[in-house]
Amino acid sequence: MKFSGHTTTAFDPDLQSLAQLIAEMGGLAERQIVEAIQALIKRDGARGQRVIAADAAIDFMQRAIEERAIELIARRQPMAADLREVVAILRIANELERIGDLAKNIAKRVVLVDKEQLPRRSMRGLNHMATLMLAQLRDVLDSLAHSDVGKAMDVWRHDEDVDRLCASLFQEVLTAMMEDPGTITLGIHLLFCIKNLERMADHATNIAESVYYLARGETLTRAPKPDVNSMPALALSSY
Protein backbone atom coordinates (compact mmCIF):
# COMPACT_ATOMS: atom_id res chain seq x y z
CA MET A 1 0.00 0.00 0.00
CA LYS A 2 1.60 3.21 -1.10
CA PHE A 3 -0.44 6.13 -2.24
CA SER A 4 0.80 9.33 -0.87
CA GLY A 5 3.94 9.55 -2.96
CA HIS A 6 6.17 10.69 -0.12
CA THR A 7 9.87 9.97 -0.24
CA THR A 8 10.95 6.84 1.55
CA THR A 9 11.43 7.43 5.24
CA ALA A 10 11.96 5.47 8.41
CA PHE A 11 8.20 5.61 8.72
CA ASP A 12 7.67 3.19 5.84
CA PRO A 13 8.50 -0.12 7.52
CA ASP A 14 5.94 0.67 10.22
CA LEU A 15 3.29 1.43 7.61
CA GLN A 16 4.15 -1.71 5.69
CA SER A 17 3.79 -3.77 8.81
CA LEU A 18 0.33 -2.28 9.38
CA ALA A 19 -0.61 -2.89 5.73
CA GLN A 20 0.47 -6.50 6.16
CA LEU A 21 -1.78 -6.87 9.17
CA ILE A 22 -4.67 -5.39 7.18
CA ALA A 23 -4.05 -7.86 4.35
CA GLU A 24 -4.12 -10.76 6.80
CA MET A 25 -7.24 -9.46 8.46
CA GLY A 26 -8.87 -9.17 5.04
CA GLY A 27 -7.92 -12.76 4.22
CA LEU A 28 -9.41 -13.88 7.50
CA ALA A 29 -12.65 -12.01 6.79
CA GLU A 30 -12.89 -13.60 3.33
CA ARG A 31 -12.41 -17.05 4.82
CA GLN A 32 -15.07 -16.40 7.44
CA ILE A 33 -17.60 -15.48 4.74
CA VAL A 34 -16.85 -18.60 2.70
CA GLU A 35 -17.07 -20.80 5.78
CA ALA A 36 -20.29 -19.22 7.06
CA ILE A 37 -22.05 -19.63 3.71
CA GLN A 38 -20.82 -23.18 3.28
CA ALA A 39 -21.91 -24.05 6.82
CA LEU A 40 -25.35 -22.64 6.05
CA ILE A 41 -25.75 -24.34 2.68
CA LYS A 42 -24.59 -27.68 4.06
CA ARG A 43 -26.35 -27.12 7.36
CA ASP A 44 -23.09 -27.98 9.10
CA GLY A 45 -23.48 -26.85 12.69
CA ALA A 46 -19.92 -27.69 13.71
CA ARG A 47 -18.55 -25.60 10.85
CA GLY A 48 -20.83 -22.74 11.89
CA GLN A 49 -19.49 -23.00 15.44
CA ARG A 50 -15.93 -22.71 14.17
CA VAL A 51 -16.84 -19.51 12.32
CA ILE A 52 -18.36 -18.07 15.49
CA ALA A 53 -15.25 -18.94 17.49
CA ALA A 54 -12.88 -17.57 14.85
CA ASP A 55 -14.51 -14.13 14.91
CA ALA A 56 -12.57 -13.35 18.08
CA ALA A 57 -9.38 -13.47 16.01
CA ILE A 58 -10.69 -10.71 13.73
CA ASP A 59 -11.72 -8.58 16.69
CA PHE A 60 -8.33 -9.13 18.24
CA MET A 61 -6.57 -8.07 15.03
CA GLN A 62 -8.63 -4.90 14.83
CA ARG A 63 -7.62 -3.95 18.35
CA ALA A 64 -4.00 -4.78 17.62
CA ILE A 65 -4.00 -2.67 14.46
CA GLU A 66 -5.67 0.19 16.31
CA GLU A 67 -3.16 0.10 19.13
CA ARG A 68 -0.19 -0.09 16.83
CA ALA A 69 -1.44 2.64 14.54
CA ILE A 70 -1.99 4.99 17.43
CA GLU A 71 1.29 4.12 19.06
CA LEU A 72 2.89 4.85 15.70
CA ILE A 73 1.26 8.26 15.44
CA ALA A 74 2.34 9.16 18.96
CA ARG A 75 5.90 7.99 18.41
CA ARG A 76 6.50 9.33 14.89
CA GLN A 77 4.32 12.40 14.62
CA PRO A 78 3.74 11.80 10.92
CA MET A 79 2.97 14.63 8.54
CA ALA A 80 -0.19 14.94 6.44
CA ALA A 81 0.22 12.18 3.84
CA ASP A 82 1.58 9.61 6.29
CA LEU A 83 -1.06 10.51 8.81
CA ARG A 84 -3.70 9.96 6.14
CA GLU A 85 -2.40 6.45 5.54
CA VAL A 86 -2.63 5.60 9.21
CA VAL A 87 -6.16 7.01 9.44
CA ALA A 88 -7.19 4.98 6.38
CA ILE A 89 -5.74 1.84 7.96
CA LEU A 90 -7.74 2.46 11.12
CA ARG A 91 -10.93 2.89 9.11
CA ILE A 92 -10.34 -0.19 6.99
CA ALA A 93 -9.62 -2.36 10.02
CA ASN A 94 -12.93 -1.16 11.39
CA GLU A 95 -14.80 -2.10 8.21
CA LEU A 96 -13.21 -5.56 8.18
CA GLU A 97 -14.19 -6.09 11.77
CA ARG A 98 -17.79 -5.30 10.85
CA ILE A 99 -17.65 -7.73 7.93
CA GLY A 100 -16.40 -10.39 10.33
CA ASP A 101 -19.32 -9.69 12.65
CA LEU A 102 -21.78 -10.13 9.81
CA ALA A 103 -20.22 -13.47 8.82
CA LYS A 104 -20.57 -14.53 12.44
CA ASN A 105 -24.25 -13.52 12.33
CA ILE A 106 -24.81 -15.84 9.39
CA ALA A 107 -22.96 -18.64 11.16
CA LYS A 108 -25.16 -18.20 14.22
CA ARG A 109 -28.20 -18.98 12.10
CA VAL A 110 -26.77 -22.29 10.83
CA VAL A 111 -27.89 -24.27 13.86
CA LEU A 112 -31.28 -22.55 13.78
CA VAL A 113 -32.10 -23.78 10.29
CA ASP A 114 -30.42 -27.09 10.98
CA LYS A 115 -33.43 -29.32 10.87
CA GLU A 116 -35.46 -27.49 8.31
CA GLN A 117 -35.61 -27.97 4.63
CA LEU A 118 -33.69 -25.23 2.87
CA PRO A 119 -35.14 -24.46 -0.57
CA ARG A 120 -32.50 -25.24 -3.18
CA ARG A 121 -33.37 -22.32 -5.36
CA SER A 122 -32.91 -19.76 -2.58
CA MET A 123 -29.69 -21.39 -1.47
CA ARG A 124 -28.31 -21.13 -4.99
CA GLY A 125 -29.28 -17.45 -4.97
CA LEU A 126 -27.61 -16.93 -1.61
CA ASN A 127 -24.49 -18.68 -2.81
CA HIS A 128 -24.45 -16.51 -5.92
CA MET A 129 -24.78 -13.36 -3.85
CA ALA A 130 -21.97 -14.50 -1.54
CA THR A 131 -19.75 -15.11 -4.57
CA LEU A 132 -20.44 -11.62 -5.88
CA MET A 133 -19.82 -10.10 -2.47
CA LEU A 134 -16.56 -12.02 -2.05
CA ALA A 135 -15.37 -10.79 -5.44
CA GLN A 136 -16.07 -7.23 -4.28
CA LEU A 137 -14.09 -7.78 -1.09
CA ARG A 138 -11.18 -9.42 -2.88
CA ASP A 139 -11.07 -6.65 -5.48
CA VAL A 140 -11.10 -3.89 -2.92
CA LEU A 141 -8.36 -5.54 -0.85
CA ASP A 142 -6.42 -5.94 -4.06
CA SER A 143 -6.95 -2.28 -4.96
CA LEU A 144 -5.61 -1.40 -1.54
CA ALA A 145 -2.56 -3.63 -1.80
CA HIS A 146 -1.67 -2.30 -5.25
CA SER A 147 -2.77 1.30 -4.83
CA ASP A 148 -5.20 0.80 -7.70
CA VAL A 149 -7.79 3.57 -7.43
CA GLY A 150 -9.49 2.54 -10.68
CA LYS A 151 -10.16 -0.90 -9.28
CA ALA A 152 -11.48 0.60 -6.06
CA MET A 153 -13.85 2.74 -8.11
CA ASP A 154 -15.07 -0.39 -9.91
CA VAL A 155 -15.95 -1.95 -6.57
CA TRP A 156 -17.70 1.23 -5.58
CA ARG A 157 -19.79 1.18 -8.73
CA HIS A 158 -20.61 -2.53 -8.58
CA ASP A 159 -22.25 -2.27 -5.20
CA GLU A 160 -25.47 -1.70 -7.13
CA ASP A 161 -25.27 -5.21 -8.58
CA VAL A 162 -25.21 -6.67 -5.08
CA ASP A 163 -28.17 -4.50 -4.08
CA ARG A 164 -30.15 -5.64 -7.10
CA LEU A 165 -29.44 -9.30 -6.42
CA CYS A 166 -30.38 -8.77 -2.80
CA ALA A 167 -33.72 -7.27 -3.84
CA SER A 168 -34.56 -10.13 -6.15
CA LEU A 169 -33.63 -12.73 -3.53
CA PHE A 170 -35.77 -10.93 -0.97
CA GLN A 171 -38.70 -11.05 -3.35
CA GLU A 172 -38.18 -14.75 -3.95
CA VAL A 173 -38.04 -15.67 -0.28
CA LEU A 174 -41.01 -13.42 0.45
CA THR A 175 -43.10 -15.10 -2.23
CA ALA A 176 -42.23 -18.53 -0.84
CA MET A 177 -43.27 -17.39 2.65
CA MET A 178 -46.61 -16.16 1.37
CA GLU A 179 -47.29 -19.31 -0.60
CA ASP A 180 -46.44 -21.57 2.29
CA PRO A 181 -46.68 -19.96 5.74
CA GLY A 182 -45.00 -23.09 7.07
CA THR A 183 -41.73 -21.70 5.67
CA ILE A 184 -42.02 -18.33 7.43
CA THR A 185 -39.49 -19.04 10.18
CA LEU A 186 -36.97 -20.41 7.73
CA GLY A 187 -37.66 -17.49 5.39
CA ILE A 188 -36.90 -14.97 8.11
CA HIS A 189 -33.55 -16.61 8.80
CA LEU A 190 -32.74 -16.47 5.10
CA LEU A 191 -33.77 -12.81 4.84
CA PHE A 192 -31.40 -11.89 7.66
CA CYS A 193 -28.59 -13.86 6.00
CA ILE A 194 -29.22 -12.09 2.68
CA LYS A 195 -29.28 -8.75 4.47
CA ASN A 196 -25.99 -9.57 6.18
CA LEU A 197 -24.37 -10.23 2.82
CA GLU A 198 -25.70 -6.97 1.45
CA ARG A 199 -24.25 -5.07 4.38
CA MET A 200 -20.89 -6.78 3.94
CA ALA A 201 -20.86 -5.45 0.40
CA ASP A 202 -21.58 -1.97 1.79
CA HIS A 203 -18.52 -2.27 3.99
CA ALA A 204 -16.44 -3.32 0.98
CA THR A 205 -17.71 -0.15 -0.68
CA ASN A 206 -16.64 1.87 2.35
CA ILE A 207 -13.17 0.37 2.02
CA ALA A 208 -13.18 1.47 -1.63
CA GLU A 209 -13.90 4.98 -0.37
CA SER A 210 -10.92 4.76 1.98
CA VAL A 211 -8.68 3.69 -0.89
CA TYR A 212 -9.88 6.75 -2.79
CA TYR A 213 -9.30 8.97 0.25
CA LEU A 214 -5.78 7.59 0.57
CA ALA A 215 -4.97 8.37 -3.03
CA ARG A 216 -6.72 11.69 -3.45
CA GLY A 217 -6.87 13.06 0.06
CA GLU A 218 -10.55 13.78 -0.26
CA THR A 219 -13.73 11.95 0.54
CA LEU A 220 -15.76 10.30 -2.18
CA THR A 221 -19.42 11.17 -1.68
CA ARG A 222 -21.95 8.54 -2.50
CA ALA A 223 -24.52 9.03 -5.21
CA PRO A 224 -28.06 9.11 -3.89
CA LYS A 225 -29.76 5.73 -3.82
CA PRO A 226 -32.68 5.30 -6.22
CA ASP A 227 -36.20 6.03 -5.07
CA VAL A 228 -37.09 2.66 -3.66
CA ASN A 229 -40.76 3.39 -3.12
CA SER A 230 -41.53 2.61 -6.71
CA MET A 231 -39.85 -0.77 -6.28
CA PRO A 232 -41.52 -2.73 -3.49
CA ALA A 233 -39.11 -5.65 -3.37
CA LEU A 234 -36.12 -3.35 -3.46
CA ALA A 235 -37.76 -1.25 -0.78
CA LEU A 236 -38.10 -4.29 1.40
CA SER A 237 -34.47 -5.24 1.18
CA SER A 238 -32.66 -1.97 0.91
CA TYR A 239 -32.39 -1.05 4.58
Add this chain to the structure above:
Amino acid sequence: MKFSGHTTTAFDPDLQSLAQLIAEMGGLAERQIVEAIQALIKRDGARGQRVIAADAAIDFMQRAIEERAIELIARRQPMAADLREVVAILRIANELERIGDLAKNIAKRVVLVDKEQLPRRSMRGLNHMATLMLAQLRDVLDSLAHSDVGKAMDVWRHDEDVDRLCASLFQEVLTAMMEDPGTITLGIHLLFCIKNLERMADHATNIAESVYYLARGETLTRAPKPDVNSMPALALSSY
Protein backbone atom coordinates in the same frame (compact mmCIF):
# COMPACT_ATOMS: atom_id res chain seq x y z
CA MET B 1 -14.53 12.32 31.56
CA LYS B 2 -11.52 11.71 33.72
CA PHE B 3 -10.37 8.25 34.59
CA SER B 4 -6.72 7.90 34.30
CA GLY B 5 -5.80 9.87 37.40
CA HIS B 6 -2.96 11.75 35.75
CA THR B 7 -1.97 15.14 37.06
CA THR B 8 -3.48 18.06 35.23
CA THR B 9 -1.54 18.95 32.14
CA ALA B 10 -1.86 21.11 29.07
CA PHE B 11 -3.31 18.00 27.47
CA ASP B 12 -6.51 18.20 29.49
CA PRO B 13 -8.33 21.01 27.65
CA ASP B 14 -7.92 19.08 24.40
CA LEU B 15 -9.34 15.94 25.95
CA GLN B 16 -12.19 17.87 27.50
CA SER B 17 -13.03 19.34 24.15
CA LEU B 18 -13.16 15.84 22.64
CA ALA B 19 -15.27 14.58 25.54
CA GLN B 20 -17.65 17.46 24.92
CA LEU B 21 -17.98 16.46 21.27
CA ILE B 22 -18.71 12.88 22.32
CA ALA B 23 -21.41 14.06 24.70
CA GLU B 24 -23.00 16.09 21.92
CA MET B 25 -22.79 13.20 19.51
CA GLY B 26 -24.41 10.94 22.12
CA GLY B 27 -27.23 13.43 22.57
CA LEU B 28 -27.76 13.52 18.84
CA ALA B 29 -27.87 9.71 18.65
CA GLU B 30 -30.44 9.58 21.46
CA ARG B 31 -32.63 12.11 19.67
CA GLN B 32 -32.38 10.17 16.43
CA ILE B 33 -33.62 7.00 18.13
CA VAL B 34 -36.57 8.79 19.74
CA GLU B 35 -37.49 10.46 16.46
CA ALA B 36 -37.17 7.29 14.39
CA ILE B 37 -39.39 5.29 16.74
CA GLN B 38 -41.97 8.07 16.99
CA ALA B 39 -42.00 8.43 13.21
CA LEU B 40 -42.59 4.69 12.88
CA ILE B 41 -45.29 4.48 15.53
CA LYS B 42 -47.12 7.49 14.12
CA ARG B 43 -46.33 6.53 10.54
CA ASP B 44 -45.03 10.05 10.04
CA GLY B 45 -43.07 9.99 6.77
CA ALA B 46 -41.85 13.58 7.01
CA ARG B 47 -40.46 12.94 10.47
CA GLY B 48 -38.74 9.81 9.17
CA GLN B 49 -37.18 11.84 6.37
CA ARG B 50 -35.77 14.32 8.87
CA VAL B 51 -34.13 11.46 10.78
CA ILE B 52 -32.57 10.18 7.56
CA ALA B 53 -31.25 13.64 6.70
CA ALA B 54 -29.92 14.26 10.22
CA ASP B 55 -27.74 11.13 10.16
CA ALA B 56 -25.18 13.02 8.09
CA ALA B 57 -24.55 15.24 11.13
CA ILE B 58 -23.60 12.20 13.22
CA ASP B 59 -21.32 10.88 10.49
CA PHE B 60 -19.72 14.30 10.23
CA MET B 61 -19.14 14.44 13.98
CA GLN B 62 -17.49 11.05 13.95
CA ARG B 63 -15.07 12.15 11.26
CA ALA B 64 -14.41 15.40 13.09
CA ILE B 65 -13.70 13.58 16.36
CA GLU B 66 -11.46 11.11 14.54
CA GLU B 67 -9.47 13.85 12.85
CA ARG B 68 -9.08 15.91 16.02
CA ALA B 69 -8.14 12.92 18.10
CA ILE B 70 -5.48 11.84 15.67
CA GLU B 71 -4.17 15.35 15.19
CA LEU B 72 -3.99 15.56 18.99
CA ILE B 73 -1.97 12.35 19.24
CA ALA B 74 0.43 13.52 16.55
CA ARG B 75 0.88 16.94 18.12
CA ARG B 76 1.07 16.02 21.79
CA GLN B 77 2.55 12.53 21.83
CA PRO B 78 0.56 11.62 24.94
CA MET B 79 1.78 9.00 27.38
CA ALA B 80 -0.05 5.77 28.21
CA ALA B 81 -3.03 6.98 30.26
CA ASP B 82 -3.78 9.99 28.05
CA LEU B 83 -3.36 7.88 24.95
CA ARG B 84 -5.86 5.42 26.35
CA GLU B 85 -8.41 8.20 26.74
CA VAL B 86 -7.99 9.26 23.13
CA VAL B 87 -8.32 5.65 21.91
CA ALA B 88 -11.48 5.22 23.99
CA ILE B 89 -12.91 8.41 22.49
CA LEU B 90 -12.25 7.11 18.99
CA ARG B 91 -13.96 3.82 19.77
CA ILE B 92 -16.97 5.46 21.39
CA ALA B 93 -17.43 7.86 18.46
CA ASN B 94 -17.45 4.80 16.23
CA GLU B 95 -20.12 3.06 18.30
CA LEU B 96 -22.30 6.17 18.30
CA GLU B 97 -21.98 6.44 14.54
CA ARG B 98 -23.21 2.86 14.22
CA ILE B 99 -26.14 3.61 16.54
CA GLY B 100 -27.01 6.58 14.32
CA ASP B 101 -26.94 4.33 11.25
CA LEU B 102 -29.35 1.91 12.88
CA ALA B 103 -31.77 4.73 13.79
CA LYS B 104 -31.60 5.83 10.16
CA ASN B 105 -32.43 2.27 9.06
CA ILE B 106 -35.58 2.33 11.17
CA ALA B 107 -36.52 5.75 9.78
CA LYS B 108 -36.15 4.46 6.23
CA ARG B 109 -38.82 1.87 6.91
CA VAL B 110 -41.36 4.46 8.05
CA VAL B 111 -42.55 5.32 4.57
CA LEU B 112 -42.64 1.65 3.63
CA VAL B 113 -45.13 0.72 6.33
CA ASP B 114 -46.97 3.97 5.79
CA LYS B 115 -50.16 2.61 4.37
CA GLU B 116 -50.33 -0.60 6.29
CA GLN B 117 -52.03 -1.30 9.53
CA LEU B 118 -49.48 -1.54 12.30
CA PRO B 119 -50.61 -3.93 15.04
CA ARG B 120 -50.96 -1.93 18.27
CA ARG B 121 -49.65 -4.68 20.46
CA SER B 122 -46.39 -5.02 18.51
CA MET B 123 -45.96 -1.24 18.40
CA ARG B 124 -46.30 -1.08 22.17
CA GLY B 125 -43.67 -3.77 22.42
CA LEU B 126 -41.37 -1.92 20.05
CA ASN B 127 -41.83 1.30 21.98
CA HIS B 128 -41.05 -0.50 25.22
CA MET B 129 -37.90 -1.96 23.74
CA ALA B 130 -36.84 1.47 22.46
CA THR B 131 -37.37 2.94 25.95
CA LEU B 132 -35.21 0.24 27.50
CA MET B 133 -32.54 0.71 24.85
CA LEU B 134 -32.54 4.51 25.33
CA ALA B 135 -32.13 4.06 29.08
CA GLN B 136 -29.08 1.89 28.38
CA LEU B 137 -27.61 4.53 26.08
CA ARG B 138 -28.28 7.38 28.52
CA ASP B 139 -26.80 5.43 31.41
CA VAL B 140 -23.66 4.54 29.53
CA LEU B 141 -23.14 8.12 28.33
CA ASP B 142 -23.67 9.21 31.91
CA SER B 143 -21.17 6.65 33.18
CA LEU B 144 -18.71 8.07 30.69
CA ALA B 145 -19.31 11.69 31.65
CA HIS B 146 -18.96 10.94 35.37
CA SER B 147 -16.32 8.25 35.20
CA ASP B 148 -18.72 5.84 36.87
CA VAL B 149 -17.46 2.33 36.15
CA GLY B 150 -20.15 0.73 38.33
CA LYS B 151 -22.84 2.30 36.21
CA ALA B 152 -21.10 1.16 33.04
CA MET B 153 -21.03 -2.38 34.41
CA ASP B 154 -24.76 -2.17 35.10
CA VAL B 155 -25.35 -1.30 31.45
CA TRP B 156 -23.13 -4.18 30.43
CA ARG B 157 -25.14 -6.60 32.58
CA HIS B 158 -28.55 -5.29 31.50
CA ASP B 159 -27.95 -5.98 27.83
CA GLU B 160 -29.53 -9.36 28.56
CA ASP B 161 -32.86 -7.68 29.32
CA VAL B 162 -32.90 -6.07 25.88
CA ASP B 163 -32.05 -9.40 24.28
CA ARG B 164 -34.87 -11.12 26.13
CA LEU B 165 -37.39 -8.48 25.11
CA CYS B 166 -36.17 -8.72 21.53
CA ALA B 167 -36.72 -12.49 21.53
CA SER B 168 -40.26 -12.19 22.86
CA LEU B 169 -41.16 -9.45 20.34
CA PHE B 170 -39.76 -11.56 17.53
CA GLN B 171 -41.96 -14.44 18.62
CA GLU B 172 -45.00 -12.20 18.73
CA VAL B 173 -44.50 -10.77 15.26
CA LEU B 174 -43.72 -14.21 13.90
CA THR B 175 -46.94 -15.63 15.32
CA ALA B 176 -48.95 -12.79 13.76
CA MET B 177 -47.33 -13.50 10.39
CA MET B 178 -48.23 -17.16 10.60
CA GLU B 179 -51.79 -16.47 11.61
CA ASP B 180 -52.30 -13.96 8.83
CA PRO B 181 -49.93 -14.29 5.86
CA GLY B 182 -51.29 -10.95 4.65
CA THR B 183 -49.14 -9.32 7.35
CA ILE B 184 -45.88 -10.95 6.24
CA THR B 185 -44.41 -7.90 4.50
CA LEU B 186 -45.25 -5.64 7.41
CA GLY B 187 -43.94 -8.25 9.82
CA ILE B 188 -40.59 -8.36 8.05
CA HIS B 189 -40.23 -4.58 8.37
CA LEU B 190 -41.00 -4.81 12.07
CA LEU B 191 -38.54 -7.65 12.60
CA PHE B 192 -35.76 -5.59 11.03
CA CYS B 193 -36.68 -2.61 13.23
CA ILE B 194 -36.61 -4.80 16.34
CA LYS B 195 -33.27 -6.21 15.29
CA ASN B 196 -31.92 -2.68 14.77
CA LEU B 197 -32.88 -1.75 18.33
CA GLU B 198 -31.23 -4.87 19.67
CA ARG B 199 -28.03 -4.01 17.84
CA MET B 200 -28.10 -0.45 19.17
CA ALA B 201 -28.17 -1.91 22.67
CA ASP B 202 -25.13 -4.03 21.74
CA HIS B 203 -23.29 -0.85 20.79
CA ALA B 204 -24.25 0.74 24.12
CA THR B 205 -22.72 -2.35 25.74
CA ASN B 206 -19.56 -1.83 23.70
CA ILE B 207 -19.38 1.74 25.01
CA ALA B 208 -19.67 0.33 28.52
CA GLU B 209 -16.64 -1.81 27.72
CA SER B 210 -14.75 1.28 26.61
CA VAL B 211 -15.61 3.03 29.88
CA TYR B 212 -14.20 0.01 31.68
CA TYR B 213 -11.09 0.04 29.49
CA LEU B 214 -10.59 3.72 30.28
CA ALA B 215 -10.80 3.15 34.00
CA ARG B 216 -8.91 -0.10 34.32
CA GLY B 217 -6.64 -0.09 31.30
CA GLU B 218 -7.72 -3.57 30.35
CA THR B 219 -10.37 -5.01 28.10
CA LEU B 220 -13.48 -6.58 29.49
CA THR B 221 -13.67 -9.81 27.55
CA ARG B 222 -16.83 -11.60 26.64
CA ALA B 223 -15.20 -14.54 24.90
CA PRO B 224 -11.95 -16.43 25.42
CA LYS B 225 -8.90 -14.88 23.80
CA PRO B 226 -7.99 -16.22 20.39
CA ASP B 227 -4.91 -18.24 19.65
CA VAL B 228 -2.47 -15.67 18.31
CA ASN B 229 -0.32 -18.33 16.72
CA SER B 230 -2.94 -18.79 14.05
CA MET B 231 -2.38 -15.16 13.02
CA PRO B 232 0.98 -15.08 11.28
CA ALA B 233 1.53 -11.32 11.23
CA LEU B 234 0.78 -10.98 14.89
CA ALA B 235 2.63 -14.09 15.94
CA LEU B 236 5.66 -12.95 13.93
CA SER B 237 5.90 -9.62 15.62
CA SER B 238 6.37 -8.82 19.23
CA TYR B 239 2.85 -9.55 20.41
